[in-house]
Structures are given as C-alpha cells and as structure tokens.
Amino acid sequence: MTVSPMLARLAAEHATGALLRDHGTLYLVDGRVVHAESPASPSLDVLLTAGGRLAQEGWDEAVDQAGARSAVGRFLVDSGRLGGGELEICHLGAVFDAAFFALAPASGPTRFRYGVGHWFGTVRPVSTAAVERETLRRRELLDSVWPYAAVDTAPVVPRPAAPGQTVSLRQRALLAAADGLRTPAGIARLLGRPAFHTLLDVRRLAAAGLVETPFDPLPEAPPALPSWVGEVAADPDIALLRRLRDALEAHL
Amino acid sequence: MPGIDECLHEAMALPGARGASLVDWTSGLALGTAGDSPVGNHETTAAETAELARAAAEYESFAAATEGEELPKGPPVEDVIVTTRSGYHVIRFVETSFDSSVFLHLWLDRSVGNLALARIRLGDLAERLVLG
Numbered sequence: 001m002t003v004s005p006m007l008a009r010l011a012a013e014h015a016t017g018a019l020l021r022d023h024g025t026l027y028l029v030d031g032r033v034v035h036a037e038s039p040a041s042p043s044l045d046v047l048l049t050a051g052g053r054l055a056q057e058g059w060d061e062a063v064d065q066a067g068a069r070s071a072v073g074r075f076l077v078d079s080g081r082l083g084g085g086e087l088e089i090c091h092l093g094a095v096f097d098a099a100f101f102a103l104a105p106a107s108g109p110t111r112f113r114y115g116v117g118h119w120f121g122t123v124r125p126v127s128t129a130a131v132e133r134e135t136l137r138r139r140e141l142l143d144s145v146w147p148y149a150a151v152d153t154a155p156v157v158p159r160p161a162a163p164g165q166t167v168s169l170r171q172r173a174l175l176a177a178a179d180g181l182r183t184p185a186g187i188a189r190l191l192g193r194p195a196f197h198t199l200l201d202v203r204r205l206a207a208a209g210l211v212e213t214p215f216d217p218l219p220e221a222p223p224a225l226p227s228w229v230g231e232v233a234a235d236p237d238i239a240l241l242r243r244l245r246d247a248l249e250a251h252l
Numbered sequence: 253m254p255g256i257d258e259c260l261h262e263a264m265a266l267p268g269a270r271g272a273s274l275v276d277w278t279s280g281l282a283l284g285t286a287g288d289s290p291v292g293n294h295e296t297t298a299a300e301t302a303e304l305a306r307a308a309a310e311y312e313s314f315a316a317a318t319e320g321e322e323l324p325k326g327p328p329v330e331d332v333i334v335t336t337r338s339g340y341h342v343i344r345f346v347e348t349s350f351d352s353s354v355f356l357h358l359w360l361d362r363s364v365g366n367l368a369l370a371r372i373r374l375g376d377l378a379e380r381l382v383l384g
Contacts, residue, residue: 053350084254085381089346089354092283093276124256133295134281141280168310169327170278170353193351197278 003103003132006110011128018116024102027118032125035118036098041195042188044094044120050192054081067119074121091123096134097194103135138196145200146207150214152199155181157212167210174201175210256284259381263358266373268365270339271358273298274346274381277305278353290339290359301357305343308332309353327353331371340367344374348382356381 002008007019007026014031024038037043048054058081066075073091076082082090142149156178161167167175177187188198205211256274263272264286271287275298282298289297308314309327327345334341340360348354356378360370 048350051350053348083382085256085259086348086350088256089274089283089348089352089382090350093281093352096279096281137295137299138279166312168312169315170310191351194279197353200278 003135004110006112007103007128007132010112015112015114016117017112017114018118019102020111020113021102022106022108023104024098026099026102026131027116028128029117029122029125031128033095033099033128033131034122034125035120036095036102036131037118038098038101038195040101040185041094041097042192044091046189047090047094047192047194048082050190053086063119066121070117070119071121072119073123088124091120092126093194095126096131097196099131100135100138100196103132142200142203146203146213148203148206148213151184151202151206151211153183153185154214155183156187156202158205159210159212161210165208165210167205171201171205171210174198175205178211256381257286259356259377260284260286263356263374263377266358266360266365266370268340268361268363269358269370270361271297273301273357274354275302275305275357276352276354277302277309283354287359297357301341301343301355304334305332305345305355306353308343309345330375333367333371335367336362338362340365340370342367342370342374344371344378346378346381 004019004021010017010019010028011031016029016031017027019026019028023040024036026033027035042050045054045056045059049056049059054076062072062075062079062081066072073087077084077087142152156174157180158175158178173191174187177190182190184198184202185195188195191198202211206213260272260274263269269287271285271289271294273285273294274283275281276283280299280302282294285294285298291297308329315328329345331345332343334343339362342358342360344356344358346352346354346356356374358370358374360367
C-alpha cells in the first residue's frame, strides 16, 4: 500500500521540488524528503520558541540572515543558538509530523513544482519510503488506541478522572490547556508539541474516559426505494405468492 | 558533538555494542539507527522500546519525587535497563530544552558488554547530543 503514487515516482527520478497536497507540502531534494509543512502541525519556530528554547528574535534574525541562501538551520547551529543534535531531533520530529498531515487521504489535486526549495535548508534527509511507512504506521496506531477520528478535530473537553485514576505529567499539561474550545491542533501549538503527538495523547485520554468522545453525526438515512419498485408488481402473480407462502410455512 | 549519527556511532564503539538508536517514545519513531536490531528490523524495535519507555516515563510511581514541583521538561526517569539471557538493553532518556520525548537505546552483547560502563557513557552521550 502506498500513500501517494506520485511520491514514489518522484523518488525514483531523484526529483527536487515541492509536492503540494490538500493538507500540506513536502519538499524533496534529489528524491529525498528534506522538509515538510502543514497548517495542521506547529511549525519549527513554534516548537522551538513555545518552551522558551529559542527567543522569537533569535529565530527572526536567523531567518533574516540565512533565509535567502536557504541555510537557516545551519545558521542556528553555527551561531550557537541551537545544538546540532537538538536541531536534528526537532527538525526530524517536525518533518514526520507535517508529513503525516500532508499525506492524509485527500480528494484535491496533487501537484509537483520542480526546483522549488525551502528556505530552512537541508538538515537530515529521509527517504520517501520511510516517510510513507511511518505515516501509515501512525494512522494504524491512532486507530488501535481509540478508533474514533472525531476526537482529532473536535474541541478537547476533559472529563473528571475516576477515583484512583492517574494521569501522566504530559497528559496533565495537555488537559490543563484544554479549555473546551481548543482543538488538539490548537493545544499542540500552545504547548509547542508535534500535532500527531497531541492527537495520540488525546485518543489515549479519550480511551481512558478522560476526554469526551463526540458522537459522529448520524449516518444519512438510506435513500428511499425508487418508485418503480412498487410498480413492477402492478399485476401480482397471486399463484406464485401462494406457493411461496406455503413453502415458507412448511419450513416453520 | 555534531549530531545524531555521531552520537550513535560513539555508542556503537562501546564494548559489546550490537545496536543503537534514537527513538521518540510518544510516537515510536526511530530518528536514527546504527548496527543491528534484535528482531532484524529497527522500526519494530523502536516501536516496542518506545512502549516500554513510555510506561516508565508515565507511571506515577516513578514520577512521585517531583510531586508539587513545577513540571520538569523531561521525564523524572533517567534510564530503563532490561537484562536478557543474551544481552543488555539500556534506554536513556534525553532531556531537551524544547518539548520532546526521545531516548537513546543501546543493545549490548551480554558476554562482552559492561552494563555499568554503558549506562554511564550513554548518559554522557545523551547530554552531549543536545548540548552540542
């Protein structure tokens, strides 16, 4: 099973450019994924500044200084603002996070713009196959925890814990941010956590009964039988119906 | 230390090292791997060790010491050690100053590996990985 046939083709031809989909964009260099963005997942600057790791001015200055030559990541490390390992951990996390949403099943068109790069620059390229495998694994993981996708996009509404029920530190921070209005994506941005991690924690909390699971909208009523169904038997075959009834009764 | 690969490379230089990886314990994603996996597939090992690490990081009994204090950035647990008949597994939590959930996993051959040394060196590597 593949997530995007186009992605496999682009990898095979070692393409460089941007793959634009409904829910996000994947940037490729030489057929490998170097960056990803999605409106559903917090961007790298949010992840780094929300917890106070980097001041917003430090980020802005890096973009000003190195954005034009697509080397913002390199600049953050070389200027001592971030450790090399930190950058890789944070960036890889953000790439797989955004890719999960960008590669979500979508009805819209997928386009590829050759030659388009991202201003952040290359940090640690990953193969398209690894990104696709991880995206599929994440979908299955969410459903294995709590198969109700409605909690992913609805405002998070906490429920009281049962007596003796414990909540982890990370989940406590999540619940504290749930004001009944914020969605998982909103909480992820506020806490500076990857959006998928927040979705997964929300599903775990919902499974534990600590977050409301909204009811899915009722399935639409099946379409009414077309009118010709009643007209076919304008002249019912009484004899056939009697034989049918007798046969059925004989089996009672 | 420049990055993930160098860190894993150093871990693999420890006596008896058979495999090393950097794993995100919330999602089960392997951010980097080196050497072998006990099951022949680093992604499977990453997902499995992540579940073990998450249990240790989240259960109240291991977090009790921080009760009442401000939420720490990293988990209160430092490492998780599993010994098997043929090997040692050392899982070392990495503390970053942004919100993350990663650990280093080192798999050692039991007949050659030195558990005490590996634990100390892995803690050191985890620190240097983020301090740069």
